[in-house]
Amino acid sequence: SVQAHKEEDGPQKTMEVNRFTPVPASYDYDLIVIGGGSGGLAAAKEAAKYEKKVMVLDFVTPTPQGSSWGLGGTCVNVGCIPKKLMHQAALLGQALQDSRKFGWQFTEEVKHNWMTMTESVQNYIGSLNWGYRVALRDTKVTYENAYGEFVGPHTIKATNKKGIEKLYTAERFIIATGERPRYLGIPGDKEYCISSDDLFSLPYCPGKTLVVGASYVALECAGFLAGLGLDVTVMVRSILLRGFDQDMANRIGEYMKEHGVNFIRKFVPIKVERVEEGTPGILKVTAKSTAGEQIIEGEYNTVLLAIGRDPCTRKIGLDKVGVNINEKTGKIPVNDAEQTNVPYIYAIGDILQDKLELTPVAIQAGRLLVRRLYAGATTKCDYVNVPTTVFTPLEYGACGYSEETAVEKFGEENIEVYHSHFWPLEWTVPSRDNNKCYAKIICNIQDNERVIGFHVLGPNAGEVTQGFAAAIKCGLTKEQLDSTVGIHPVCAEV
Amino acid sequence: MGWEEIQVRGYSEFVRTAQSYHGRPIFALFCGDKDAEGKSWCPDCVTAEPIVRKELHNLPDESVFIYCLVGDRAYWKDPNNEFRRNLKLTGVPTLLKYGTPQKLVEEECFKAELVRMLFTED
Numbered sequence: 001s002v003q004a005h006k007e008e009d010g011p012q013k014t015m016e017v018n019r020f021t022p023v024p025a026s027y028d029y030d031l032i033v034i035g036g037g038s039g040g041l042a043a044a045k046e047a048a049k050y051e052k053k054v055m056v057l058d059f060v061t062p063t064p065q066g067s068s069w070g071l072g073g074t075c076v077n078v079g080c081i082p083k084k085l086m087h088q089a090a091l092l093g094q095a096l097q098d099s100r101k102f103g104w105q106f107t108e109e110v111k112h113n114w115m116t117m118t119e120s121v122q123n124y125i126g127s128l129n130w131g132y133r134v135a136l137r138d139t140k141v142t143y144e145n146a147y148g149e150f151v152g153p154h155t156i157k158a159t160n161k162k163g164i165e166k167l168y169t170a171e172r173f174i175i176a177t178g179e180r181p182r183y184l185g186i187p188g189d190k191e192y193c194i195s196s197d198d199l200f201s202l203p204y205c206p207g208k209t210l211v212v213g214a215s216y217v218a219l220e221c222a223g224f225l226a227g228l229g230l231d232v233t234v235m236v237r238s239i240l241l242r243g244f245d246q247d248m249a250n251r252i253g254e255y256m257k258e259h260g261v262n263f264i265r266k267f268v269p270i271k272v273e274r275v276e277e278g279t280p281g282i283l284k285v286t287a288k289s290t291a292g293e294q295i296i297e298g299e300y301n302t303v304l305l306a307i308g309r310d311p312c313t314r315k316i317g318l319d320k321v322g323v324n325i326n327e328k329t330g331k332i333p334v335n336d337a338e339q340t341n342v343p344y345i346y347a348i349g350d351i352l353q354d355k356l357e358l359t360p361v362a363i364q365a366g367r368l369l370v371r372r373l374y375a376g377a378t379t380k381c382d383y384v385n386v387p388t389t390v391f392t393p394l395e396y397g398a399c400g401y402s403e404e405t406a407v408e409k410f411g412e413e414n415i416e417v418y419h420s421h422f423w424p425l426e427w428t429v430p431s432r433d434n435n436k437c438y439a440k441i442i443c444n445i446q447d448n449e450r451v452i453g454f455h456v457l458g459p460n461a462g463e464v465t466q467g468f469a470a471a472i473k474c475g476l477t478k479e480q481l482d483s484t485v486g487i488h489p490v491c492a493e494v
Numbered sequence: 495m496g497w498e499e500i501q502v503r504g505y506s507e508f509v510r511t512a513q514s515y516h517g518r519p520i521f522a523l524f525c526g527d528k529d530a531e532g533k534s535w536c537p538d539c540v541t542a543e544p545i546v547r548k549e550l551h552n553l554p555d556e557s558v559f560i561y562c563l564v565g566d567r568a569y570w571k572d573p574n575n576e577f578r579r580n581l582k583l584t585g586v587p588t589l590l591k592y593g594t595p596q597k598l599v600e601e602e603c604f605k606a607e608l609v610r611m612l613f614t615e616d
Binding site (some may be wrong): 123128129130137138 | 503594597605608
């Protein structure tokens with residue numbers, strides 16, 4: 001057995017053993033959560049409500065460029081929050097252009113200051129980090145800024161940034177360690193390239209940027225960087241937004257292309273070299289075609305890699321406690337109660353195999369799991385019909401099946417797709433595109449024309465999609481949709 | 495060197511003082527003005543002050559603790575006063591670490607644990 005040291009608590013209490021009181025297997029904590037992100041914090045705060053003794057361990061291994069951040073995980077620090085704020089910055093730039101047609105007069109040329117935006121964004125993030133720490137302290141959740149890993153049954157080792165190690169035991173564990181950006185594994189990638197982990201706190205304007213990847217991270221970042229006035233190129237190995245409805249993905253790509261983002265399709269970088277030092281400097285990227293022997297070169301101030309994210313599950317001692325992971329992907333398979341193959345160890349969030357990588361999903365899973373553990377609840381997390389939005393320059397909201405997946409599952413003859421282009425009223429006066437915004441629903445003919453897929457491409461797609469997600473959860477049919485009177489004049493009435 | 499306390503009144507004096515200590519960790523407690531008997535018009539400030547003072551010994555070396563009286567009740571209620579506009583204060587008492595987003599507002603200042611966390615942790 002292992003000794004645990006708690007510095008603040010003073011000398012270890014001796015356990016009394018007598019013939020009448022059985023010695024409990026006494027752990028330091030009821031629950032230890034490894035990872036202080038969306039899922040981990042939600043679970044910890046929920047457990048504290050049931051007066052459980054909880055500890056959260058959160059630690060950010062700095063990026064190759066040296067970036068790091070505070071408590072809150074990816075979403076708060078290097079994901080959803082800064083991404084949406086910078087997307088908004090880009091939209092405001094567009095709005096300023098549109099505003100002239102609506103009568104606003106200003107003579108100065110409108111320019112964007114990267115440092116002003118980044119400082120404001122980082123300040124807000126700092127207030128969120130602090131807010132989480134206050135919330136944890138206030139609910140008596142112990143938080144340690146330390147790297148947690150299993151060293152034996154019910155036991156983890158926490159190492160802080162000074163290298164000091166402490167051991168803790170708990171009755172149960174929740175792994176919520178999330179993911180980090182993947183690198184290419186080519187010369188120069190870690191030395192010269194940045195990832196989304198670095199972008200949102202970059203202390204200088206990235207300048208002419210090459211974004212490598214076709215994920216929503218790649219397209220969202222390329223989108224707002226172009227919207228801020230930067231020269232942006234996206235290098236795509238094969239298709240855009242793998243896993244998403246491909247018709248919608250191609251429309252997003254077309255829109256971005258028509259609005260100033262360059263695309264290099266069917267190439268992958270094989271080498272990145274530094275031509276000139278500086279902040280930013282100049283980098284030379286050599287890329288090879290995936291369809292032949294052709295080699296191309298290009299020079300950029302910044303190369304942003306967004307080719308995927310890998311779970312942080314390889315170096316947390318899972319082998320010491322026998323938790324199975326998918327060796328190829330690093331993801332953790334769990335049952336529908338988020339339990340791993342080791343009964344007292346659970347997992348939530350992006351690291352789960354075959355589950356959506358979204359903040360609200362992790363939060364919901366974390367809260368419901370804790371309620372089942374400590375409050376006698378039975379509700380399990382519903383991973384079906386989870387709505388999402390991609391915040392590319394033309395936003396894309398979706399809930400349910402893509403057209404391809406619906407055809408695959410139900411057969412082409414059993415689904416009906418209803419679709420429409422629309423022209424947002426706000427776009428008419430400034431003469432913006434009249435044939436780009438688009439919406440479609442996919443219905444299951446055999447089930448009363450139930451709406452099984454909802455897709456919308458247009459402004460405020462996230463706001464529009466949220467309500468429809470609730471309707472779909474209630475079993476919305478085409479007939480019900482048709483009989484719902486529209487609000488006019490808004491995009492959602494389509 | 496330990497820590498030191500400076501007492502100021504009003505926005506300009508606060509800013510001047512904070513600027514003069516640039517480079518050192520600066521903590522500030524903002525309270526409503528006190529009357530002739532030394533009692534503040536702000537009841538939460540009356541509760542918070544002794545609790546904050548009890549934790550001052552936890553301040554890191556070289557720190558500066560600025561005790562700032564913001565003004566009378568009417569001044570404070572004005573939504574455009576300089577503390578609200580420039581320092582983004584939303585209530586008194588406010589205890590903050592100057593130059594960072596770290597702050598405790600109103601009842602948060604009653605909790606010794608939180609005050610200690612603000613003073614001692616990064």
